[in-house]
Amino acid sequence: MVTQHGIKLAVYLVSSFYGDHNSKVCECLIRRGTLTLAQIIRFTELSRENVRHCLLALIHQNCVQAFSIQQEGAFGEAPKIVTHYMALFDNIIHHMRFPKFIVIVKEELGEECEKVFEALLQHGRLSFSQIVDRHKQTVSKEENFNVDNIQESFTKLVNGRFVERCPAPEPFLAPPSEEETPAKKRGAKSSKVREVSETIEQRALAAAAPMESIRFLVETHNWSDVSDKNNAEKLTAVTIGKKRKQDFLDTDGGLLDKDEKKEVLWRVNFEEFIRRLRHKACIANVMSRLNNECGIVLSAILELTRSSETKVNTGSTASVSINAVYDEVIKKQGGLGMNLERIRACLVELGCEMPTIRIDEEYSIDLKSIIELAQNEEVESIVLKRYGREAYRMFRFLSKSGRLHETDKIADTTFVEKKDAIKILYKLWKDDYLQMEKITVNGARQTQFLLWKVNRQSLWEHVLDEMYHAALNLRLRIADELEQEKEILQMPKDKVTQVEELRKRYERLKKVRIIYESSLMNLDDALMLFHDF
Amino acid sequence: MSRSISTSALKRKRPESNSLNDSLVDADRAVFNVIKSKEDMGIWTRDIKWETSLPENVVNKSLKSLLNKKLIKEVVNIKNKGRKHYMAAEFEPSKEVTGGAWYVEGNLDKELINVLKGLCLKIINSQKVVTVDGVYDFLKKHKVTTFDCTKQQIAEILNSMVLDNEIIEVKSTGLGEYHSFPIGTICYRIASGAGLGKGLKIGAMASIPCGMCPRISQCTPDGIISPSTCMYYKKWLDIEF
Known part of the structure; x- marks a missing residue:
C-alpha cells in the first residue's frame, strides 16, 4: 500500500540524501512501476550515463532491485533477456529510521559494533575487506587498529541478524507460464496484467534473497573460494544480464572493484x-x-x-x-x-x-490484536484532537461495533444532542473518517435514514497517507529552519557565543530542531505501526 | 365514520369527558378527538388538518380554545423539535416523543448525565471492579439519587463512559480482583491511563500540528497552505518554549 504522500516523502528523502537525479529516477520507478533502462531514460529525460549512475547508486543503497526476464522478440527475432528495475519503497522510507537502528545496535552490542554498523548504513553495501579499509582510515594513530576486533564486531552483528548477505544483483526469472504469455505479448493495460506484474516483482524479490541457510553465515577466509564457486553456480542463469552489468561496472571505472566480485557483500538487515x-x-x-x-x-x-x-x-x-x-x-x-x-x-x-x-x-x-489496539488508539486520538470529545465518543462507538448504525441510535448511545450528532457525523464523513449510507423507506410518508460506519481498511490507508504527509511537512520545516539560520550555522562557533543575539538565535534553532526531530521520530513510530507492523 | 364510533365508545366509559365534549363546538370536538385518539404519541398540527379535513384557520382556532380549556397540551417531539405537536392533557408523552429518560423538554439532560457519570466513577474508584448490578444496588442502598434510576440507565451511563475511555469493559476471569464475580461476567474498571491522572494518551500524530490540522488535505509545499508558512506550526513552537 503506497499512498500519494508516501511517494512524495520517499522522493523527498532520496533527493535530500542522494540528490535530485537519483530522486527523479526513483520517482519515475515508484510512480510507474518496474521499468527497463530504456524506459527510465525516456521518462526521466536524463542522459543514459546519468541514469546508469543513479541506478547503480540506488542499487548500492538498497533502494532499487534489478531483475531480468525473458521477453518475446519481435517477428523472427529470438526472445531476449531484458533487465528491469524496481524501486523498493519500504527501504527508501527506512532511511529515515537510521538513527533508531543505530541506537538499537549501540544498546545491544556496544560502541565497537556501532561503528561497523554505521559504515554499512552509510555505504549501503560493503564487503568485509571494505569495512576494514574504511575503519583503517577513520582510526587515529594512537588507537590500536586491530582487524580481529572488527571481525568480532562484525560477527556479532551478523549473529544478531542485524546484518545480512546482499541479495543477488540481478536474479533471472523464468518466462511466465503459458496462460500469462498472451496478455504479456499484447502488452495490454488490463488489470490482469498488473496483477501478473505484481507477482513478478514479488517473485524477483524472492529470487534475489539469499537462501536462509547462508543469509547470516560468516565464512572464514579459507572457505571463501569454495563459496564463490557455489555462488557462481547458483547464478549461472544470470550470466547474460550479469555480464552486461559487469560491462558497465567496468566502464564506470568501478564503484565496485573487480576483486570484489569474489567477496561477499553485506548490508543492513532492515527486517x-x-x-x-x-x-x-x-x-x-x-x-x-x-x-x-x-x-x-x-x-x-x-x-x-x-x-x-x-x-x-x-x-x-x-x-x-x-x-x-x-x-x-x-x-x-x-x-x-x-x-x-x-x-x-x-x-x-x-x-x-x-x-x-x-x-x-x-x-x-496474539500480537496482531495488540497492534490493532495501538492503531485504534492512534486514530482515536486524532479524532479527539481534531473533532472533539463528542466526536471521539461517537467514533469509538462506531469503530467498536464495526457495522452500520443509524444517526439517532448513535446519538442516543453516546449522549449527544441529535442536532449536534448529525453535524459531527457529517464532518467526519467529509474528511473520510466515516462511511455513510442513505436508506429511503417508502412508508406512509417517505423517510430517509442515514447510516454510518467506520471502514477500517480505507480509513487506515487515509490516516497513513496523512501521516506521510505530516512527516514530509516536518522534514520540510526542519529544512526551512536550517535554511533560515544558515548564516549562524556557517559562522565560527566562538563568534556565535560571543554575540548575545546570535547566541539566542542559535539556542532557539537548537530547541526547534529537537522538537521537530523528536516529533518526527515519534511520528515515524506511528508510520511503522500502520505500514510495517 | 369509524373514528366517531370509537370516540362514542370512549364517551360511554367516561361520563365527565362526555360532558366536556358536549360543551365543545363541532370543529373543536373533531380536533380534540383526533388529538386524543393519538394517545401518548401526540400529533402534528398539519396532520390534524389532514385528518379532520378542516381549513387551517379553523384548526388553529380550535387548538387555541382547547389549550385555553386545558384539554390539550403542547409537547416537544424529539424527532422534530421545530414542529408543533399536541397531546390530550391526560396523557404523558411517550418515550418516542420525549427521546427517553435522558431528555427534558426535548433537550438532552446533560447535567443529569454528568452527575450520574461522576457517581459511577466514584463507585468504581472505591470498589475497583464493578458490574452494572453492583452500581445499581449501591445507588439504591445508599439512596444517593433523589430520583429512580433503572438498571438500563446505569448500563447506558457505564457504556458511554467506556466510549469515553474513562473505564474499560472486561470479562471476569475469576482470578485476583475478579474473584467475587463468576467467570465471564461483564465488569467495569478504571482505564489505567485515565485513572492515574495522565489523561488520555495522545498519539504521535495528534501531538503535532498536522495531526489536528483541518486543512491538511489542501496543504502542499508550494501551495497557499504550505508547511513553510503554516500558522499552526508557528503557534505550536511559541507554546513549546
Missing part, C-alpha cells in the same frame, strides 16, 4: 530492526494499557520466540512453556519477584486462555 521495533511497540502499548508486569512477561516471551519468527508482521508468537517464560521473566529487570501465579494472571490479561488442566502449559500471544 530485523523493524521486527525489534514492532516488539518494542507491542511492549510499550501493553505497559501503558495494562501494567508493567504484563510488559515484562510479554518482553520475555518475545525474547524467547524472536528467532523463530519468519516474517515481520507475524500474527502471534510461537508457543512457549510457562517454565521457559518464568526463567526468562526473572532475568528481566523488575521481574525477579514474580511467581508463576502472577505470570499466569498477566498472561490472561494479555489475552491467553487458561487451560483447565495444567499439563504442558504453553502460551502464545
Whole structure:
C-alpha cells in the first residue's frame, strides 16, 4: 500500500540524501512501476550515463532491485533477456529510521559494533575487506587498529541478524507460464496484467534473497573460494544480464572493484530492526494499557520466540512453556519477584486462555490484536484532537461495533444532542473518517435514514497517507529552519557565543530542531505501526 | 365514520369527558378527538388538518380554545423539535416523543448525565471492579439519587463512559480482583491511563500540528497552505518554549 504522500516523502528523502537525479529516477520507478533502462531514460529525460549512475547508486543503497526476464522478440527475432528495475519503497522510507537502528545496535552490542554498523548504513553495501579499509582510515594513530576486533564486531552483528548477505544483483526469472504469455505479448493495460506484474516483482524479490541457510553465515577466509564457486553456480542463469552489468561496472571505472566480485557483500538487515521495533511497540502499548508486569512477561516471551519468527508482521508468537517464560521473566529487570501465579494472571490479561488442566502449559500471544489496539488508539486520538470529545465518543462507538448504525441510535448511545450528532457525523464523513449510507423507506410518508460506519481498511490507508504527509511537512520545516539560520550555522562557533543575539538565535534553532526531530521520530513510530507492523 | 364510533365508545366509559365534549363546538370536538385518539404519541398540527379535513384557520382556532380549556397540551417531539405537536392533557408523552429518560423538554439532560457519570466513577474508584448490578444496588442502598434510576440507565451511563475511555469493559476471569464475580461476567474498571491522572494518551500524530490540522488535505509545499508558512506550526513552537 503506497499512498500519494508516501511517494512524495520517499522522493523527498532520496533527493535530500542522494540528490535530485537519483530522486527523479526513483520517482519515475515508484510512480510507474518496474521499468527497463530504456524506459527510465525516456521518462526521466536524463542522459543514459546519468541514469546508469543513479541506478547503480540506488542499487548500492538498497533502494532499487534489478531483475531480468525473458521477453518475446519481435517477428523472427529470438526472445531476449531484458533487465528491469524496481524501486523498493519500504527501504527508501527506512532511511529515515537510521538513527533508531543505530541506537538499537549501540544498546545491544556496544560502541565497537556501532561503528561497523554505521559504515554499512552509510555505504549501503560493503564487503568485509571494505569495512576494514574504511575503519583503517577513520582510526587515529594512537588507537590500536586491530582487524580481529572488527571481525568480532562484525560477527556479532551478523549473529544478531542485524546484518545480512546482499541479495543477488540481478536474479533471472523464468518466462511466465503459458496462460500469462498472451496478455504479456499484447502488452495490454488490463488489470490482469498488473496483477501478473505484481507477482513478478514479488517473485524477483524472492529470487534475489539469499537462501536462509547462508543469509547470516560468516565464512572464514579459507572457505571463501569454495563459496564463490557455489555462488557462481547458483547464478549461472544470470550470466547474460550479469555480464552486461559487469560491462558497465567496468566502464564506470568501478564503484565496485573487480576483486570484489569474489567477496561477499553485506548490508543492513532492515527486517530485523523493524521486527525489534514492532516488539518494542507491542511492549510499550501493553505497559501503558495494562501494567508493567504484563510488559515484562510479554518482553520475555518475545525474547524467547524472536528467532523463530519468519516474517515481520507475524500474527502471534510461537508457543512457549510457562517454565521457559518464568526463567526468562526473572532475568528481566523488575521481574525477579514474580511467581508463576502472577505470570499466569498477566498472561490472561494479555489475552491467553487458561487451560483447565495444567499439563504442558504453553502460551502464545496474539500480537496482531495488540497492534490493532495501538492503531485504534492512534486514530482515536486524532479524532479527539481534531473533532472533539463528542466526536471521539461517537467514533469509538462506531469503530467498536464495526457495522452500520443509524444517526439517532448513535446519538442516543453516546449522549449527544441529535442536532449536534448529525453535524459531527457529517464532518467526519467529509474528511473520510466515516462511511455513510442513505436508506429511503417508502412508508406512509417517505423517510430517509442515514447510516454510518467506520471502514477500517480505507480509513487506515487515509490516516497513513496523512501521516506521510505530516512527516514530509516536518522534514520540510526542519529544512526551512536550517535554511533560515544558515548564516549562524556557517559562522565560527566562538563568534556565535560571543554575540548575545546570535547566541539566542542559535539556542532557539537548537530547541526547534529537537522538537521537530523528536516529533518526527515519534511520528515515524506511528508510520511503522500502520505500514510495517 | 369509524373514528366517531370509537370516540362514542370512549364517551360511554367516561361520563365527565362526555360532558366536556358536549360543551365543545363541532370543529373543536373533531380536533380534540383526533388529538386524543393519538394517545401518548401526540400529533402534528398539519396532520390534524389532514385528518379532520378542516381549513387551517379553523384548526388553529380550535387548538387555541382547547389549550385555553386545558384539554390539550403542547409537547416537544424529539424527532422534530421545530414542529408543533399536541397531546390530550391526560396523557404523558411517550418515550418516542420525549427521546427517553435522558431528555427534558426535548433537550438532552446533560447535567443529569454528568452527575450520574461522576457517581459511577466514584463507585468504581472505591470498589475497583464493578458490574452494572453492583452500581445499581449501591445507588439504591445508599439512596444517593433523589430520583429512580433503572438498571438500563446505569448500563447506558457505564457504556458511554467506556466510549469515553474513562473505564474499560472486561470479562471476569475469576482470578485476583475478579474473584467475587463468576467467570465471564461483564465488569467495569478504571482505564489505567485515565485513572492515574495522565489523561488520555495522545498519539504521535495528534501531538503535532498536522495531526489536528483541518486543512491538511489542501496543504502542499508550494501551495497557499504550505508547511513553510503554516500558522499552526508557528503557534505550536511559541507554546513549546
